[in-house]
Amino acid sequence: MNEQQTAAILFALHGVPGSQKDSTLNEQLRYFGLTDEEQHAAKSRLLDQFQNGIGRLNKNQLANLMELSAAGATAAASIRNKLNFYEVAPHFQENINEFLRQYAAGSVAVESDELDAEFRGVQVASRDNFNTIINQGWTGDWDLNPDNIHVRRVQVASMNEEGLFPRGYYLNADIRDIQPIPYEGKTRYRIFIANPVIINTGNRNVKFIAQPVRYK
Structure with missing residues (x-):
């Protein structure tokens, strides 16, 4: 699973209510040909990334940050200011920035x-x-x-x-x-x-x- 694939799954998780996250993960991971053990490990890792990253943001906050990230490296300061304004703890900000970088890579032609x-x-x-x-x-x-x-x-x-x-x-x-x-x-x-x-x-x-x- 590459970075773009990881970001796509995390974004899909953000778009569904908590009660549907497990089934959404199962649906997303079924295409990777994982064993039961590998899928369990992947689900745990992805849920951890989500909960300690973009899961801290609501829909509008994430949309605002993704719009800013489209500007590339010049958006770093603006994103940091937004995260501080949203009162996101520094240790969550790192994971959010990583998601934004990975998701933006999926937009390259x-x-x-x-x-x-x-x-x-x-x-x-x-x-x-x-x-x-x-x-x-x-x-x-x-x-x-x-x-x-x-x-x-x-x-x-x-x-x-x-x-x-x-x-x-x-x-x-x-x-x-x-x-x-x-x-x-x-x-x-x-x-x-x-x-x-x-x-x-x-x-x-x-x-x-x-x-x-x-x-x-």
Whole structure:
């Protein structure tokens, strides 16, 4: 779990009431493929970071600080003054500043093919809900050439601006079959998947090229 992913989870925790924090953490962590022991340790660490950091702020206070942090290094004094005004103890301020730094890093523009540099297969950019893709067992229909897919893997990068899986999320899966589908006098291809895994990179500013299909 990298810094941007940690910040994204902490921010998600801040947006739900206390009674939902445990279920929110479980939902966020289920995509990391952790063992029960690892997930328990991660939950404890994240809750500690939250309670001793941005959990000390209300919604408006956090929004104000995040707006200030967008200015970069020049905002340090303003953020410190705000935290003092909010009467946040110094030992909590350090964790809050760390969150602001990590969250801001997720705003840096990144090309979609850089989300997972080690991925090999075919990458597609989609606005489809990942749960829908998983439940139906396929993604498509895509204008692609199956002969160009040398590794039987597909990565679906989210193009959504909001929702459960916005930009920064991607779904990796094995390709178990590729079927031609007639489409407006042409042929497109439906990719049937197996072993899907959803990953949140924490990068919110993902850039896409006009062509939604990349071979990697």
